[in-house]
Amino acid sequence: MRVIDFKDASCRHCYKCVRNCEVKAISVQNEQAHIMKDHCINCGHCLEVCPQNAKTFASDMDRVKRYLKQGVKTIISIAPSYLGVLEYDKPGQIVDALKQLGFYEVRETAEGAALVTREYWKLLKDGQMDNIITTCCPSVNDLIEKYYPSLVPMMAPVVSPMIAHGRLIKDIYGPDVKVVFLGPCIAKKEEAIGDERVQGAIDAILTFEEIVKWWKAKGIDVHQCQNLPMGNPSPKVNQLYPISGGIIKSVRASSVEDNYYKIHIDGLKACMELFEELEKGGIQNCFFEVNVCEGGCIKGPASDKWQQSLVRAKMDLEDQVAYQEEAQGIEGRDIELQKTFKDRRVHDRTPSDTEMEQILHAMGKYTKEDELNCGACGYPTCRDKATAVYQKKAEIGMCLPYAVAQAESMSNIVMDVTPSMIMIVDKDMRIRECNKKAREMLGVSREEALERYIFEFLDDKDIAEVLNTRQQIVHKKLNLETMKLTVVESIIYIESLESVLVTYQDITREEKAKEQHYNLKMETVEMAQKVIDKQMMVAQEIAGLLGETTAETKVTLSKLRDSILFEEED
Structure with a gap:
């Protein structure tokens, strides 16, 4: 399953996604971009930067609707970032709006975060790890396992709040209940469905963007909904997990004493810089809160295009959270919270x-x-x-x-092998470009041609007319007296350049051939007429001779006849 991919018809070869993918998990084949699943960390940054909206996100919407239609008890685990992302008058209106869609219960993922916080407390108190890297962000986890596997021992061996919460919900309501995580993170889908180490905790993923569209389709106005309570005890300070530094604030809310220096890092580039530094060694006793999204989960890619600014979202969330109050009443003694991370490094061949x-x-x-x-x-x-x-x-x-x-090479080849003269002339009659044939006929180099005016070489009457009227001249035959050429002239106005494209197709040879052909025809006609006249004369002469001979023959034969007749009478 690919969480993110591309629509080929919309991908327009801009390579912006490649430029913005820090781990280069995008391949381009046959001029189309594709996600390389084994390289991808599902940060979703390519979704944010794609100018053609060519990326697709594998949605679970149909699956969730099927759960509800079949009457399956389905519970929402809502990421605490909703406090700064979704629009409402009172937080409880979100609960009512979700229940109107058919969800059985709505609980905050921060409830699971409280369980994760306690695991971090234990690690800090034990002090057995040289450095501790938080493992709440699935993209960070993929980044380390695939690209910085030497740092796997520094990863806190704890599941994410989403997985902890999914397991807690199924422990409370029974294993047959369906748990749907609702948040701004795309990588959560790969974690919930694609990671066999935690499969079964979460059954489907919905994004804030999807839920808002669903509300609109159903005609649900959040501002008109009731203010209903969440189904869980207040997670208090753990609601700060979505913002940068929120995990550290949650950890500090406890009375646990430790010797770790705590620092939060967010943004993919910053995370990579940190991991490269850690690979060099020399950093000890640090607790690193890391998040691929700048500003934390509250700026997740599944809400970035339509939510309010990061600053406003952060302020709205922080205003509603009890900063120093540790969560109470959240129990999860039977919940498995351990996770073993491993080396999943990407192996790419290198050329000799x-x-x-x-x-x-x-x-x-x-x-x-x-x-x-x-x-x-x-x-x-x-x-x-x-x-x-x-x-x-x-x-x-x-x-x-x-x-x-x-492209320039091909264009130049086409221009230079064209037997016609081609020039671009601007509104001041200056030659701006000309091909090889034009330079030959004008008798100048390209450099010299670009410093000259067309009227220095040719009659510019037609060119001036097109520049003034912007009406093209096509296939006009004329004689270039200065060059002793007969050409077919075409002049096209180029509005963007305020110039004209001038072409002269040399038809001198063809015209001479036509003239020779015409002269040959006229000579042939004249010769034919002479033959006819001579034939008529000969015919007349023959006719005259035949007439005389016939008359003489008649006289002779008559005489012969008469002589024979007269002899018989005698």
């Missing part, structure tokens, strides 16, 4: 020097100077990009300078 060189050459990088390291592809250096190509995470064409160079 020869393979690296081949890929760099394919990217148009032949020297160190060619390696611009612009980062447009999403990788910090050209060599990092080449490594990603070798690992089939990236494609050659993702390199922006390479793509531009290729």
Whole structure:
């Protein structure tokens, strides 16, 4: 199952998700981005930055609605960040709005946080760990297990508040009850469904964004709902878990004495910097509260696009929490809260020097100077990009300078092999660009051409007309007297440049061929007429001769006839 993925039809090759993915868990194949599940930590940052809304989140909405339709007892575990994210007049209105959807009960996940806090107390009091890294954020847990596995021994061996709460609810209401976690976190879904170590505690995940849409579809106005109580005792200070430093405040609310220096770190980059420093060694006796989302869970990716600002959300939450009050009445003696973390490092092959060189050459990088390291592809250096190509995470064409160079190269080739003269002339009649054929006919270099005006070479009457009227001239035949050429002229106005595209297709050879063909036809007609005239003359002469001969023959034969007749009479 992929918690996050991409809609191919919407992905537009911008690579913004690659640039913003710190662990480079996004591969690009056939110009489409895809999530690499074994690399992904489900932080959801790609959802936040995608300008095309091409990402998809695997929703459990249909599953939850099915539970309710079938009459299954379903309980909501709501993340305490709702206090600063959702809109209401009184917190209890959220409870009523959720119950109107059909949920049996609503309890705060902070109830589970209280159990986790007690486990942290024990670790701090025992003092057996050199450093303690909190394990409430599933993205942080994935980050360490996959990319900093040497730090696994520093991870607090405790489940997250969500898992603790799910187990507590099933312990209270029975194993057949369905528990739905409601919050702003996408990574919680992978933790609840995809992590076999904690499966069964949570049956489905809904985000704040999804629940608000559901309320609107059902016509539920939270502001018109009753102010109903939560189904759990007040978790008090543990409601601060969603904001940066909230876990530390919860831990300090106890009377436990310890020798650990406590510091909170939030934001993926800051977490990675911390882990890199911890890998070097030298840091001892620290309790690190870590969260991938800047500002804490209250700024989770499943609410970021529509909630109010982080500052306002943080203020709203803090105003409603009893800071120094430890939770009372929350029992979970039979709840399993231990979790064993492990090395799940990502293994990627690296190219040899020869393979690296081949890929760099394919990217148009032949020297160190060619390696611009612009980062447009999403990788910090050209060599990092080449490594990603070798690992089939990236494609050659993702390199922006390479793509531009290729496009310019192809464009220049097309322009230069075109047998027609092509020029761009601006409103001042200055030549702004010209192809190889135009330079040859004008008898100037490109540098010289770009410093000259078109009227220095050609009659600019038609060009001036198009610049003034913006009405194009297409396929007009004319003679360029200065060049002794016959051409087909086309002039197109380019509004964005306030210039015109001028093309002259040389048809001089064709016109001469037409003239020669015409002359040949006329010569042939003249010769045919002469033959006809001569034939008529000969025919007339023959006719005349035949007439004379016929007359003579008649006279002779008549005489012969008469002589024969007269001899018989005698």
